[in-house]
Amino acid sequence: xxxxxxxxxxxxxxxxxxxxxxxxxxxxxxxxxxxxxxxxxxxxxxxxxxxxxxxxxxxxxxxxxxxxxxxxxxxxxxxxxxxxxxxxxxxxxxxxxxxxxxxxxxxxxxxxxxxxxxxxxxxxxxxxxxxxxxxxxxxxxxxxxxxxxxxxxxxxxxxxxxxxxxxxxxxxxxxxxxxxxxxxxxxxxxxxxxxxxxxxxxxxxxxxxxxxxxxxxxxxxxxxxxxxxxxxxxxxxxxxxxxxxxxxxxxxxxxxxxxxxxxxxxxxxxxxxxxxxxx
Amino acid sequence: xxxxxxxxxxxxxxxxxxxxxxxxxxxxxxxxxxxxxxxxxxxxxxxxxxxxxxxxxxxxxxxxxxxxxxxxxxxxxxxxxxxxxxxxxxxxxxxxxxxxxxxxxxxxxxxxxxxxxxxxxxxxxxxxxxxxxxxxxxxxxxxx
Ligand SMILES: Cc1cc2nc3c(=O)[nH]c(=O)nc-3n(C[C@H](O)[C@H](O)[C@H](O)COP(=O)(O)OP(=O)(O)OC[C@H]3O[C@@H](n4cnc5c(N)ncnc54)[C@H](O)[C@@H]3O)c2cc1C
Numbered sequence: 001x002x003x004x005x006x007x008x009x010x011x012x013x014x015x016x017x018x019x020x021x022x023x024x025x026x027x028x029x030x031x032x033x034x035x036x037x038x039x040x041x042x043x044x045x046x047x048x049x050x051x052x053x054x055x056x057x058x059x060x061x062x063x064x065x066x067x068x069x070x071x072x073x074x075x076x077x078x079x080x081x082x083x084x085x086x087x088x089x090x091x092x093x094x095x096x097x098x099x100x101x102x103x104x105x106x107x108x109x110x111x112x113x114x115x116x117x118x119x120x121x122x123x124x125x126x127x128x129x130x131x132x133x134x135x136x137x138x139x140x141x142x143x144x145x146x147x148x149x150x151x152x153x154x155x156x157x158x159x160x161x162x163x164x165x166x167x168x169x170x171x172x173x174x175x176x177x178x179x180x181x182x183x184x185x186x187x188x189x190x191x192x193x194x195x196x197x198x199x200x201x202x203x204x205x206x207x208x209x210x211x212x213x214x215x216x217x218x219x220x221x222x223x224x225x226x227x228x229x230x231x232x233x234x235x236x237x238x239x240x241x242x243x244x245x246x247x248x249x250x251x252x253x254x255x256x257x258x259x260x261x262x263x264x265x266x267x268x269x270x271x272x273x274x275x276x277x278x279x
Numbered sequence: 280x281x282x283x284x285x286x287x288x289x290x291x292x293x294x295x296x297x298x299x300x301x302x303x304x305x306x307x308x309x310x311x312x313x314x315x316x317x318x319x320x321x322x323x324x325x326x327x328x329x330x331x332x333x334x335x336x337x338x339x340x341x342x343x344x345x346x347x348x349x350x351x352x353x354x355x356x357x358x359x360x361x362x363x364x365x366x367x368x369x370x371x372x373x374x375x376x377x378x379x380x381x382x383x384x385x386x387x388x389x390x391x392x393x394x395x396x397x398x399x400x401x402x403x404x405x406x407x408x409x410x411x412x413x414x415x416x417x418x419x420x421x422x423x
Contacts, residue, residue, distance in 0.1 A: 045395065156402055215409060
């Protein structure tokens with residue numbers, strides 16, 4: 001399988017990359033880790049005329065703690081997140097999720113920004129990004145804008161990032177009590193159901209992000225509401241988790257029926273909440 | 280691949296029917312439809328550009344309307360071919376008055392072939408449903 005012919009550019013600055021995108025419009029595609037884009041090109045599902053490699057752009061590869069918040073550049077790989085001391089200390093959920101992605105080769109090349117923009121409904125990052133209520137910074141021809149996680153995922157393989165824009169940074173608040181529980185599709189490693197939970201015992205509040213179950217990843221709003229202001233005891237967590245698939249039309253395919261996915265959502269939510277609460 | 284959907288629209292069946300057989304409205308409601316060119320009575324060439332994530336495709340296809348029984352029902356046939364594969368499908372649309380509005384029941388049956396079907400099977404059903412939901416969402420806004 002060979003890709004159709006294409007031109008290749010490797011800009012050094014974000015502005016250069018943005019102007020290449022505005023000049024070539026529809027014909028240009030950004031290349032991050034290439035683990036979704038290259039297979040699609042080899043199968044000729046994607047046939048960009050110009051591939052814009054953003055691997056050498058300055059300022060997209062850092063993990064930084066600033067003002068009590070954490071900023072992760074779009075080009076940081078899954079493996080770099082899995083190995084980050086800063087994140088292990090301040091936001092272990094990101095480390096746990098990164099370690100659950102694919103295999104080592106995928107983690108070494110794939111990036112958090114590429115995953116988020118690709119927006120596979122079975123990708124792992126969306127669960128964490130939702131549970132952490134992250135902010136996502138996007139650069140475009142008109143400057144920068146910030147989108148919240150809740151408004152980021154708009155459809156299957158669709159996000160708030162518009163053509164011509166580049167996702168730059170993901171920002172989250174430090175959170176210690178968290179957990180990710182994933183049931184994976186054995187062959188690909190993608191999530192049949194992945195649940196990320198963040199628990200704030202003092203404020204008596206939880207946030208739950210679920211991927212793999214619905215066409216678009218979602219916050220389990222009914223679970224969060226049921227636990228608002230409650231003491232986070234094992235019984236109440238388990239009861240609330242029963243609503244993890246409330247109001248959702250689950251995906252169904254050869255790997256898992258809709259009922260099975262809804263079941264996994266409930267079970268994994270109960271486990272993620274209990275594990276997070278014990279941390 | 281079979282899909283069924285039920286949608287509520289805030290206009291009586293006659294209005295909804297008229298909108299559904301109007302090529303301008305169809306063009307605005309079909310995701311990715313850039314142009315609809317009339318080739319015969321109730322038949323159009325449609326230029327589609329579907330931009331679903333990494334898997335983007337430009338398709339050229341035909342849209343045909345048959346079995347028209349205004350204002351109750353008709354069948355919409357779509358056929359398209361492009362670099363990533365082909366799509367062929369038909370949708371029976373049944374309109375029933377409900378209060379001041381309409382309940383539309385859409386029964387679709389489609390086939391997808393080529394690379395898209397081999398690779399994208401995990402996401403095909405869900406994508407088709409998303410496109411159908413958006414079609415009726417936009418139609419709802421058109422007739423309101
Ligand atoms: C065998 C295999 C197993 C996998 N298993 C898993 C798994 O278990 N869990 C999981 O979550 N994922 C899994 N993946 C997907 C993997 O995480 C990919 O790396 C990821 O989906 C895409 O990231 P990327 O950096 O490779 O992006 P690319 O493939 O380079 O790009 C993907 C898309 O995003 C666009 N893009 C990239 N970066 C930006 C940016 N900064 N701004 C705007 N647009 C951008 C590109 O133009 C392209 O359309 C797997 C992949 C493979 C091949």
